[in-house]
Amino acid sequence: MKIIGLIIALSTGVLLISATGDFPGWADPASPASTHLSPHFIEKTMEETSVPNIVTAVLADYRGYDTMYETAVIFTAGLACFILLRIFVREEPEDRLYRHVLTGVTVRVKEGAKLPPSDDFERIDATWTPPDLIIKTICRFLIPFIQLFALYVIAHGHHSPGGGFQGGVILGASIILLAISQDLRTSVRRMREKLDAVLCAVGVIIYAGTGALCLLLGLNFLDYSALASVLHCDPVTARSHGILIVEIGVGIAVMCTMIWIYNNVSSTGKYDEGL
Amino acid sequence: MSQQYPALLVIVPLLSALVISAAGWINKRLCFPIAVAALGAAAYSCIGLLLRVLEEGAIVYRFGGWDPPMGIAYYVDHLNGLVLVVVSVVAFLNLIASKKSIELELPDKTAPFYALYVLQVTGLLGIVATGDAFNLYVLLEITALSGYAMLAMGKDRAQLSTLNYLYMGTIGACFYLLGVGYLYIVTGSLNMVDIANILPPLYESKAVLGAFIICLVGVWIKMAFFPLHAWLPNAYTHGPSAASSLIAPLVTKVMIYVMIRLILTVFTPEFAFNVLAVSKPIVWLAVAAIFMGAILALAERNLKKMLTYIIVAEVGYMVGGAWLGNRAGMTGAILHIVNDALMTLCVFLVVGNIAYKLKGYAFDDLKGLVRKMPFTMGALVIGGLSIIGVPPTCGFFSKWYLISGAIQAGQYAFMVALLFSSLVNVVLFFRVIEICYYEPFSNAHGHDHHPEPMAEAPLTMLVPLFIVAVGLILVGLYTGDIVNNVIEFAIPKSIV
Amino acid sequence: MGDLIQIVVAKYNYWIYITLMMIGLYAMIVKNNLVKKIVGMNIFQTAIILFYVSTGAKRGATIPILEHGHGEHGAGAHMIHAVDYINPLPHVLMLTAIVVAVATLGVALALAIRVYNRYDTLEEDEILAQIREK
Numbered sequence: 001m002k003i004i005g006l007i008i009a010l011s012t013g014v015l016l017i018s019a020t021g022d023f024p025g026w027a028d029p030a031s032p033a034s035t036h037l038s039p040h041f042i043e044k045t046m047e048e049t050s051v052p053n054i055v056t057a058v059l060a061d062y063r064g065y066d067t068m069y070e071t072a073v074i075f076t077a078g079l080a081c082f083i084l085l086r087i088f089v090r091e092e093p094e095d096r097l098y099r100h101v102l103t104g105v106t107v108r109v110k111e112g113a114k115l116p117p118s119d120d121f122e123r124i125d126a127t128w129t130p131p132d133l134i135i136k137t138i139c140r141f142l143i144p145f146i147q148l149f150a151l152y153v154i155a156h157g158h159h160s161p162g163g164g165f166q167g168g169v170i171l172g173a174s175i176i177l178l179a180i181s182q183d184l185r186t187s188v189r190r191m192r193e194k195l196d197a198v199l200c201a202v203g204v205i206i207y208a209g210t211g212a213l214c215l216l217l218g219l220n221f222l223d224y225s226a227l228a229s230v231l232h233c234d235p236v237t238a239r240s241h242g243i244l245i246v247e248i249g250v251g252i253a254v255m256c257t258m259i260w261i262y263n264n265v266s267s268t269g270k271y272d273e274g275l
Numbered sequence: 276m277s278q279q280y281p282a283l284l285v286i287v288p289l290l291s292a293l294v295i296s297a298a299g300w301i302n303k304r305l306c307f308p309i310a311v312a313a314l315g316a317a318a319y320s321c322i323g324l325l326l327r328v329l330e331e332g333a334i335v336y337r338f339g340g341w342d343p344p345m346g347i348a349y350y351v352d353h354l355n356g357l358v359l360v361v362v363s364v365v366a367f368l369n370l371i372a373s374k375k376s377i378e379l380e381l382p383d384k385t386a387p388f389y390a391l392y393v394l395q396v397t398g399l400l401g402i403v404a405t406g407d408a409f410n411l412y413v414l415l416e417i418t419a420l421s422g423y424a425m426l427a428m429g430k431d432r433a434q435l436s437t438l439n440y441l442y443m444g445t446i447g448a449c450f451y452l453l454g455v456g457y458l459y460i461v462t463g464s465l466n467m468v469d470i471a472n473i474l475p476p477l478y479e480s481k482a483v484l485g486a487f488i489i490c491l492v493g494v495w496i497k498m499a500f501f502p503l504h505a506w507l508p509n510a511y512t513h514g515p516s517a518a519s520s521l522i523a524p525l526v527t528k529v530m531i532y533v534m535i536r537l538i539l540t541v542f543t544p545e546f547a548f549n550v551l552a553v554s555k556p557i558v559w560l561a562v563a564a565i566f567m568g569a570i571l572a573l574a575e576r577n578l579k580k581m582l583t584y585i586i587v588a589e590v591g592y593m594v595g596g597a598w599l600g601n602r603a604g605m606t607g608a609i610l611h612i613v614n615d616a617l618m619t620l621c622v623f624l625v626v627g628n629i630a631y632k633l634k635g636y637a638f639d640d641l642k643g644l645v646r647k648m649p650f651t652m653g654a655l656v657i658g659g660l661s662i663i664g665v666p667p668t669c670g671f672f673s674k675w676y677l678i679s680g681a682i683q684a685g686q687y688a689f690m691v692a693l694l695f696s697s698l699v700n701v702v703l704f705f706r707v708i709e710i711c712y713y714e715p716f717s718n719a720h721g722h723d724h725h726p727e728p729m730a731e732a733p734l735t736m737l738v739p740l741f742i743v744a745v746g747l748i749l750v751g752l753y754t755g756d757i758v759n760n761v762i763e764f765a766i767p768k769s770i771v
Numbered sequence: 772m773g774d775l776i777q778i779v780v781a782k783y784n785y786w787i788y789i790t791l792m793m794i795g796l797y798a799m800i801v802k803n804n805l806v807k808k809i810v811g812m813n814i815f816q817t818a819i820i821l822f823y824v825s826t827g828a829k830r831g832a833t834i835p836i837l838e839h840g841h842g843e844h845g846a847g848a849h850m851i852h853a854v855d856y857i858n859p860l861p862h863v864l865m866l867t868a869i870v871v872a873v874a875t876l877g878v879a880l881a882l883a884i885r886v887y888n889r890y891d892t893l894e895e896d897e898i899l900a901q902i903r904e905k
Contacts, residue, residue, distance in 0.1 A: 019485020036463030
């Protein structure tokens with residue numbers, strides 16, 4: 001098996017390297033890739049879309065159709081992890097661990113019975129470690145600032161590196177930080193599963209819906225200049241605003257999918273004990 | 276609205292899939308009607324689009340209002356339009372036929388399954404309609420991911436088979452992406468027609484040759500062309516019936532469409548057939564694919580797995596036909612895309628009916644089944660005759676074109692492989708039909724006085740099966756129309 | 772010899788990334804453990820992403836964000852020269868590819884979890900032995 005793998009990898013590598021014989025050199029300003037399409041993008045972005053960040057303009061406007069499908073890919077991945085892993089009905093009842101807060105004594109309750117809720121006992125995970133006050137407090141402090149930074153990244157995608165995907169991942173990371181520093185049940189209490197799943201679909205619907213709105217207003221799909229009549233501005237500014245709307249949709253979808261995938265994978269679908 | 280058909284045929288299913296996913300958390304019974312409405316609207320748009328293409332010629336739809344190659348454009352011509360109609364109609368019929376089976380096999384996850392189903396169909400329709408090479412990669416990944424999730428919902432070995440399919444599928448898609456990257460580096464464009472305009476002076480360069488080979492190998496991995504086919508039988512057999520009967524007829528055929536599109540539009544036939552000298556080795560590989568598919572199918576005692584090996588052989592037909600390099604071969608390959616989708620749907624729906632009623636489809640479970648499920652067995656007979664290639668079913672006509680193309684190109688080994696495969700299919704199907712029709716029913720107690728009560732599959736599963744079986748015969752009878760009005764214009768004049 | 776050095780300096784980025792791709796491909800084919808195969812897949816996809824991004828470089832150019840962008844557009848706007856900014860298109864394409872790679876990684880890990888729950892092992896030869904026993 002190793003020899004077959006080695007032969008396949010070597011022959012493919014030789015084929016690919018020999019095919020680079022005719023490539024333009026690295027960082028050559030006169031290469032076909034740099035002279036065919038990209039001058040149009042670089043020179044005309046400001047006057048056609050009034051967005052200084054060329055990558056955002058190309059991503060969300062010129063090739064916005066691709067980005068819509070990219071958002072659909074990440075949604076599909078979240079849906080796939082959900083459908084593969086989520087278990088709604090447990091077959092074998094499992095043991096739960098409870099800890100008496102004052103004395104530190106651990107109680108194992110067998111076969112799915114539960115203790116009545118009281119302040120003296122807290123539910124702990126099977127992989128429980130002693131609580132570290134510093135980590136818990138600092139993470140709780142940081143999470144709102146992380147989220148604020150994420151909103152900044154989404155909103156300033158026009159002028160600085162950033163945009164919907166980057167901001168959405170940071171937003172998702174803030175909730176996952178809550179799950180890692182405390183436990184999964186805390187973060188699921190903050191961001192419920194049903195809200196998460198519906199919001200994920202809503203995020204992609206914002207993107208596709210904006211495009212469909214442009215279609216209904218008479219122009220082609222995802223032609224943001226059709227929004228000029230709705231937003232009461234000129235077509236070029238309408239493109240800039242259209243890009244912002246779809247980036248918000250992307251951010252929401254990516255945030256919810258990150259949280260959804262993390263919840264499903266770390267608890268293997270049971271949603272009671274995380275990492 | 277008819278101007279917007281190219282957009283509607285992907286947007287309506289995409290939005291519906293998202294709404295189904297959200298609605299599944301609120302009320303489960305909304306999901307199926309939304310899915311049926313979405314796929315019905317997509318089928319209507321595809322048929323309308325094909326009629327427009329027959330009147331006006333190739334249609335270009337500019338997304339975002341940007342002209343290609345700045346923006347992304349859909350490029351629909353006769354080849355696309357035909358495959359779009361086939362994909363949307365097959366998906367629609369399969370959804371109606373699979374409702375009961377989805378509710379039986381996956382009772383608590385029907386809503387996400389419908390959403391993944393519609394997402395898969397969106398991906399397939401998008402792959403067929405697009406005119407941009409990178410857009411094709413993204414849609415390929417949507418199709419693949421939703422396919423993996425659906426196929427992994429089966430029992431027992433499904434997850435391991437799907438994981439192997441995932442590895443192979445990702446390698447294939449990444450090879451295709453590399454090929455597009457190589458093309459971008461030497462041409463600077465991502466639009467298929469634009470690349471075809473820039474390429475002719477570069478035909479002799481090694482980069483274009485490397486790009487072609489790596490794109491082709493990537494697409495071959497995804498269509499399970501021998502010797503890269505090992506993932507297909509396990510993945511398709513162990514999945515739930517609804518998923519298998521969607522993915523088996525469609526995904527490999529759409530990949531063959533991608534290969535034909537690469538040959539005809541991106542790397543023009545002059546490059547593929549004349550500048551490169553690989554036609555003969557590829558046809559020999561196709562011969563090997565047909566032989567291996569036929570022989571491995573003979574060894575199987577499980578009906579569903581036998582049918583998946585027949586898919587491997589059928590892929591060999593189409594790849595060999597496309598690479599014969601003449602008009603008859605290419606016509607045969609394109610016609611076989613249409614016919615094979617319908618034939619495979621017919622036999623996989625039969626297997627779905629059997630799995631719904633019997634919970635097993637090894638040969639031992641099928642004994643005497645005709646008494647219990649006569650209509651399903653009748654459809655299996657028609658599907659089998661079409662796969663064998665008996666007139667007037669459609670399978671005969673595409674084989675006819677492939678054989679005449681082989682004779683015209685002097686590739687007699689391909690013709691022998693086609694005839695051998697037909698003979699093996701006769702053995703395979705007559706063996707199954709003998710077990711179903713003539714063996715006593717497996718629970719019979721020896722006396723045949725009381726006939727077995729007929730316990731057919733429910734009507735929602737039988738009516739689409741009936742439509743497909745009749746469709747096999749109708750498509751066969753109307754082959755002349757299809758070839759002369761549609762396929763004739765899909766192949767460029769430079770191929771004789 | 773000078774010719775060879777010229778070629779290496781011009782093309783070495785492509786060669787390094789192709790080598791990385793082949794390491795990932797080798798891992799996917801040869802390794803026995805399912806998670807190691809997933810890691811190999813990730814290496815392969817990341818190498819392709821790096822390959823594409825490296826084609827967008829331009830000697831003496833800066834990042835593709837217009838510097839005097841948010842001011843007046845029209846009269847008083849500076850002339851924008853394409854040679855001053857690197858090619859934005861590979862970056863856009865690779866944003867998509869990164870998302871696709873992450874999505875595939877997520878689905879692959881979910882499948883590996885399901886396989887582990889079923890067979891209690893992640894080594895492919897042990898799983899095949901268990902299947903053959905049945």
